[in-house]
Amino acid sequence: MSGGAGTHSMSGSTPPHDAWIAVNGEVRPLPARATLVEVLDALQVDRETAVAVAVNEHVVPKVEWPAVRLASGDRVEIVRPMQGG
Numbered sequence: 001m002s003g004g005a006g007t008h009s010m011s012g013s014t015p016p017h018d019a020w021i022a023v024n025g026e027v028r029p030l031p032a033r034a035t036l037v038e039v040l041d042a043l044q045v046d047r048e049t050a051v052a053v054a055v056n057e058h059v060v061p062k063v064e065w066p067a068v069r070l071a072s073g074d075r076v077e078i079v080r081p082m083q084g085g
Helices: 036-042 062-067
Strands: 019-023 026-030 052-055 075-079
Touching: 036 052, 036 062, 036 075
Parallel strands: 019 075
Antiparallel strands: 019 026, 052 075
């Protein structure tokens, strides 16, 4: 079994992580110069059904997601529909 620390990176590769973000309260490594869309894709968030995304308590309009670059320490909250009751 290969791996160890870093095998749970947000992308399939293991880029250098000098930065960290919190996603829905869980601390995760942030690849250098990652955009909000790249992070959402790495987390396998369906961008078509995601209801809202906030960065540092500010809601980011969906049309702006590709342009938003995240920085170390940013707090990202993702709201998505849940099945069940």
